[in-house]
Structure formats: structure tokens, C-alpha cells
Amino acid sequence: MTRTKKSTRAAQYAALAAYLVFLAFPFLWLISTAFKPARELGSLHPTWIPEDPTLDNFRQAFDEQPLLRAAGNSLIAALSASLIAVVIATPMAYVMARHRNRVSKAATGWVVISQAFPFVLIIIPLFLILKNLHLINSLLGLIMVYVVWSLPFALWMLVGYVRAVPAELEEAAAVDGASKVRTFVSVVAPLLAPGIVATAMFAFITAWNEFFFALVLLKTPEKQTLPVILNRFIGTEGVADLGPLAAAAFLATIPSLVIFAIIQKRITGGMLAGAVKA
Amino acid sequence: MTLATATKRSARGVPGQRPTDHGAWFLVLPALIPILVLSVGPLLYGIALAFTDSQSGRTQPTQWVGALNFQDLLHDTLFWDSFRIGLLWAFGVTVPQFFLALGLALLLNQPLRMRWLARALAIIPWAMPEVVVGIMWRLVYHPDAGVLNETLSHLGLGEGKDWLTGTATALFAVIVVGVWAGMPQTTVALLAGLQNTPRELHEAAAMDGAGAWRRFTTVTWPAIKPIALAITALNFIWNFNSFALVYVLTQGGPGGRTRLPMLFAYEEAFRYGQFGYAAAMGCVMVAVISVILACYLVGRLKGGDES
Numbered sequence: 001m002t003r004t005k006k007s008t009r010a011a012q013y014a015a016l017a018a019y020l021v022f023l024a025f026p027f028l029w030l031i032s033t034a035f036k037p038a039r040e041l042g043s044l045h046p047t048w049i050p051e052d053p054t055l056d057n058f059r060q061a062f063d064e065q066p067l068l069r070a071a072g073n074s075l076i077a078a079l080s081a082s083l084i085a086v087v088i089a090t091p092m093a094y095v096m097a098r099h100r101n102r103v104s105k106a107a108t109g110w111v112v113i114s115q116a117f118p119f120v121l122i123i124i125p126l127f128l129i130l131k132n133l134h135l136i137n138s139l140l141g142l143i144m145v146y147v148v149w150s151l152p153f154a155l156w157m158l159v160g161y162v163r164a165v166p167a168e169l170e171e172a173a174a175v176d177g178a179s180k181v182r183t184f185v186s187v188v189a190p191l192l193a194p195g196i197v198a199t200a201m202f203a204f205i206t207a208w209n210e211f212f213f214a215l216v217l218l219k220t221p222e223k224q225t226l227p228v229i230l231n232r233f234i235g236t237e238g239v240a241d242l243g244p245l246a247a248a249a250f251l252a253t254i255p256s257l258v259i260f261a262i263i264q265k266r267i268t269g270g271m272l273a274g275a276v277k278a
Numbered sequence: 279m280t281l282a283t284a285t286k287r288s289a290r291g292v293p294g295q296r297p298t299d300h301g302a303w304f305l306v307l308p309a310l311i312p313i314l315v316l317s318v319g320p321l322l323y324g325i326a327l328a329f330t331d332s333q334s335g336r337t338q339p340t341q342w343v344g345a346l347n348f349q350d351l352l353h354d355t356l357f358w359d360s361f362r363i364g365l366l367w368a369f370g371v372t373v374p375q376f377f378l379a380l381g382l383a384l385l386l387n388q389p390l391r392m393r394w395l396a397r398a399l400a401i402i403p404w405a406m407p408e409v410v411v412g413i414m415w416r417l418v419y420h421p422d423a424g425v426l427n428e429t430l431s432h433l434g435l436g437e438g439k440d441w442l443t444g445t446a447t448a449l450f451a452v453i454v455v456g457v458w459a460g461m462p463q464t465t466v467a468l469l470a471g472l473q474n475t476p477r478e479l480h481e482a483a484a485m486d487g488a489g490a491w492r493r494f495t496t497v498t499w500p501a502i503k504p505i506a507l508a509i510t511a512l513n514f515i516w517n518f519n520s521f522a523l524v525y526v527l528t529q530g531g532p533g534g535r536t537r538l539p540m541l542f543a544y545e546e547a548f549r550y551g552q553f554g555y556a557a558a559m560g561c562v563m564v565a566v567i568s569v570i571l572a573c574y575l576v577g578r579l580k581g582g583d584e585s
Contacts, residue, residue, distance in 0.1 A: 042423070092308070092310065107306075118519045124547050147316075179301050
């Protein structure tokens, strides 16, 4: 009995180690490449640890493409979109969580269905609409798209957080004669604050990482966001300056990783809560 | 992100409040208007575009052409190639991803020492921009400077293979990346299900002398089945609709071997300016997705009958 148990444990550790290697190695390779001098990148037998680590790639990356500018654009787009999204989504999520009327049913249906849509069917009309409004190659147009694009999951997360707030508090407010809007603003919203922050951070990451809409809507390098600029490192022939490419890609990941590390517990927690209901 | 939990809703309205409170409208409108103007509206507009000859930079007004775009699509072998590739890719990513994620979730549910590390690492693919994931794997697959060929040559398994530009290997190579990129999310979803399985059930089954496999089929699987079904259906749809990862990895090449439907429609719309035609492709994709969703819902309803 104990021997089979021991061998089972050993097999489990071996499997876990294999998973860890699979998950980690591309990222470690990216970091390794980012610190390698050009000479080592040209070598036919690349090594895991750079023999002669250098920061040249980072310097060169900033020289080759307007990375700072792109990061600034990404920051503006992601920050505005995530703030607007939570500000307009929170009240709606409240209604969806607390009422079962036609609007909230339709909204729930829309949240689910919108996950399944191929963006190409949305982006063509949006492109034409934004073109008529002269909002192509404009961050404002992109922000508008990001707000609506991040609403489904923002609503979804927020509905979960609203359900966690005890309804008794609102009843008490209603008994005291507070209106619906008043109850929401002064009773529910403060209790939701941590959930709202987590949702905003998640919306921020998705906008920071987003590529397709930005690729279609932004035309000139001065306006483009980080993912689009990163893609420019890979030339049209697919030939890339590997070192600077790796350096820039590594830098672009850091904000998302940091934010995600902060909110990861809340996201998995939300999934757990969802699983209970499923 | 949004899991299957979508379909079930707890009806916890506040007692004593009528559902038709006009205040509710003020709370809904700020989000409802942008949704209608920038999401529902364009969607309907997009479907309408599929029945027109809309093109970029056209001087004549756009004409209603009926089902012409769909007739053209029917004979467009390139589109059906991309469609087939899209299905291959979606299956190729979703199925191994599910089994790998299930294995990892089962491991992470055990009291093992390196669990925290696996959880921390699982964040990386999830939080990374898809563009960076694509770039990262281009570095791994690189014929000379990549770690994959170097490792293979150490093991004496051939040298200098160009994984992403070889016609035989490209689709396989991008599928591996797709599996890697989507695994964490699936793992976390399944793990959430596992952690909700009552431990007593396991213990009771073990006492009754049930082996590991029997315990899995009788206790674990029924408990996580709803989540497993939902995440698989969603993964399939997301994969079928995916764009950025493969665009960065191969741009659809070599010779269209990895040209997913989204890449094809993107090129048609924004390289060649064929808006109406590309919209028709989008409609066909929606039709396929609706079938998948219908299958999922039927499966879910059946599952509901059993319990």
C-alpha cells in the first residue's frame, strides 16, 4: 500500500515537473534572448545563459521603434477604456444582479452571446462608422471600441460581486426611503469598491494586450499602441532583429504580469464562486 | 473569462421591490446606449453589409446584391480551405488543451510541494499580450537561434528545421502555441470545479474500495462536467475566432497553411477592401458558431435531465 502510494507521488511530481518546464521554457528563452549580444544570437549553437549579457538590445529596441510613444498610447487607451467601462458597467451590473426584468435578461443574453462573435463582423461596420466620424487613426475611436468590447466581462465580474453584497442592507435603505439610485450610490457602490478595482484592472490588461482592433483602426506609428508596434519589429518578410524584438516584447509584458499577479486571486476566486452556481 | 455559469442565474431579487422601478433605467442607460450604438448596431449593420457590394474607396454608391456574396463564397476554394484549417486548428488546440489542463488541474488539487510555482507560472501565458506570445514562440522556433532546434540537435534529432515556414510543420507548430497560450485559463476553470467537489465523496468512494480511475469517473467527473463542457465549448469558439496569435506567428503562411478564417476575412476586408464579401464570411462563421453553441446547450440540457 505505502509503496504504491510512494510511486504514485513520484509519478505526480514527475508530471508536475514536466508541466512546469512546458509552461516556463518559452518565457525563459525570451528573457535569455533579450540579454544576448548580437554575436551570440548569430551563433549556431545558442545557449540558455548569455555568456556575455548586455542591455544593448533594450537600447536598440527604443531606437528602432517609437516604444515609449507606443507605451504612452497604450496607457492612455487602456486607462481611459477601463475607467469608463467600470463607471458605466457597475450600475448596470447592479440592476442585472438584483432585478429579473426584460432589460437585465437581454443584457445577460448579450453578455453570453458577445463572447462568441467573430470580431470581423463587428469591425467592418465599426470601421465604416468611425471613418465617417473621422475617428480612424485616433485613440478616441479605439477607446470607444475598447469600452464596449470590455463591457461583457466587466458586467460579468461585477454581477458576481453585487450578488455577494447582502440584500438586507438595501432593504434597510429602501425602508428609510432612499431611491434606487441613492441606494446604489451610497450603500452598494462603496461595498463593491474592491470588486470594481479588480474589474478595472482586468479591463486594463485586456485593452493593454489588445491587437486586432488596434491593428485595423490605427494607421500611423505615432498613434499605434504597443502590441501593434511590437508587431512592426517583425518586418513584412518576417525577418526580425531578434535581440531588440525580444527586449521589447519582454518589456511590454511586465505591466500585465504585475497587475495580473495582484488580481489573480480575485479572478480565480470569481471563477470559484461561479463554479458553485454552475 | 466568462464561464458557463452564464446559463444559470440565481434569482435573488430584493424582496418587496417591484422590478419596474424607473430608477433602474438611469442605472442601465449609461452602459446600454454604448452597447446598442457600438455593438448591437454594428452587428446588424455587419449582417446587412454581407448582402451588399460594399468596398473601400468606391465612388459609386453601395448596392444591395442579395445573396451574391454567399454564392461567391460557396465557390471560393480559398475560403473553404481557411475554414477547414480553422476547424482543424480549433480541434487541434481545444482537445489537447483540455486533457493537459485536466491533468494539471488534478495535480494542482493534490497536496504537492511545487503547486505554488505552477500556479504562478500559469499566470504568464494568461496575462501576456498575444502578440508577445507569438513573438516569444517565434524565438523558440527560430531555425538557427531557437531553443527547439538546438535541443533537438543535442538529442541527435535533426537540425535547422524551419517550423513556422515549413508547409508540413506550420499548422502543427502554431497549434502547440495555441495549446500553451490557452492552457492556464482552462486549468484554473477546472481546478475551481475540482475544489468544489466534496472531499467526503472521495473518501467514501475510496473506503468502498474504488480505484483512482473509478473515483474519477464516479465522483470527480460528474462534479466538474458542467464546467468542462462550458469551457470546452467556449475554447472551441474562441479558437475558431482567433487572430492575433497566428497573425504574429505566420501571417497565415506558408502558402495559406495557417490562414484561419479570421485572417482570411481580415485580409479580404482591410487589404483588398472587400467589405461586403468579408462580412459574408463573418456571417458564415457566426452560423458555425451557433451550431456549436446549440450542441453545447443540448448537451447541457441532457446533463441536466440526468441529475
